[in-house]
Amino acid sequence: GAGVSQSPSNKVTEKGKDVELRCDPISGHTALYWYRQSLGQGLEFLIYFQGNSAPDKSGLPSDRFSAERTGGSVSTLTIQRTQQEDSAVYLCASSLSIASTDTQYFGPGTRLTVL
Amino acid sequence: GQQLNQSPQSMFIQEGEDVSMNCTSSSIFNTWLWYKQDPGEGPVLLIALYKAGELTSNGRLTAQFGTTRKDSFLNISASIPSDVGIYFCAGRGGTSYGKLTFGQGTILTVHP
Numbered sequence: 001g002a003g004v005s006q007s008p009s010n011k012v013t014e015k016g017k018d019v020e021l022r023c024d025p026i027s028g029h030t031a032l033y034w035y036r037q038s039l040g041q042g043l044e045f046l047i048y049f050q051g052n053s054a055p056d057k058s059g060l061p062s063d064r065f066s067a068e069r070t071g072g073s074v075s076t077l078t079i080q081r082t083q084q085e086d087s088a089v090y091l092c093a094s095s096l097s098i099a100s101t102d103t104q105y106f107g108p109g110t111r112l113t114v115l
Numbered sequence: 116g117q118q119l120n121q122s123p124q125s126m127f128i129q130e131g132e133d134v135s136m137n138c139t140s141s142s143i144f145n146t147w148l149w150y151k152q153d154p155g156e157g158p159v160l161l162i163a164l165y166k167a168g169e170l171t172s173n174g175r176l177t178a179q180f181g182t183t184r185k186d187s188f189l190n191i192s193a194s195i196p197s198d199v200g201i202y203f204c205a206g207r208g209g210t211s212y213g214k215l216t217f218g219q220g221t222i223l224t225v226h227p
Contacts, residue, residue: 004157031213033213033214033215035215035217040220041219041220042119042121042203042217042218042219042220043158043203043205043215043217044217045214045215045216048213048214050213056213056214058214059214091157091158093157098212098213100145100146100165100207100208100212101163101165103160103163104160104215105157105160106157106158106159107157108155108156108157109155109156109157
């Protein structure tokens with residue numbers, strides 16, 4: 001079946017503009033995660049959603065970052081007033097649930113460049 | 116917060132050689148995972164470890180969950196050119212149950 005998809009694959013924006021990144025999880029997966037990967041670094045957790053529970057936002061770096069998940073499926077990560085340090089690859093993952101035995105499947109990522 | 120130290124940062128080896136990389140943590144994890152990432156793609160799970168002391172194999176890959184629950188290693192035997200990529204360890208546990216904490220990655224280059 002289809003894996004996790006993300007759009008756009010690349011996004012170039014000017015400093016100060018808002019951007020929206022989209023994630024389509026695997027059908028039936030109740031858990032959805034956002035991570036950020038800066039050049040040459042590991043992945044940094046941002047936020048996750050599990051079913052109808054309140055999301056865990058503990059990894060969001062500032063109040064310029066927000067995310068929502070509509071209808072328990074598609075998620076949008078929004079970055080307001082982008083800064084150059086926001087440049088990174090933003091990866092989305094989904095899993096059946098947040099149980100430790102449920103694998104997180106990653107999408108290909110959105111490469112964000114802030115000029 | 117939780118941090119993972121992964122080493123080495125990079126490795127250059129000849130085809131056929133064995134490879135070993137490891138991760139250590141400042142705190143305990145309940146699950147250790149090893150992922151591989153190819154250019155332009157998201158990480159793909161290689162091996163998952165759920166119990167302290169557990170040793171698990173997946174083809175030429177072997178990984179162990181350290182008995183202190185603060186470390187893990189990954190071995191790749193008889194490397195081949197398609198093993199090239201970035202390998203990440205990740206730990207899961209603590210108060211934020213769903214999130215993964217990743218190491219910095221090991222860049223593996225295999226010369227034919």
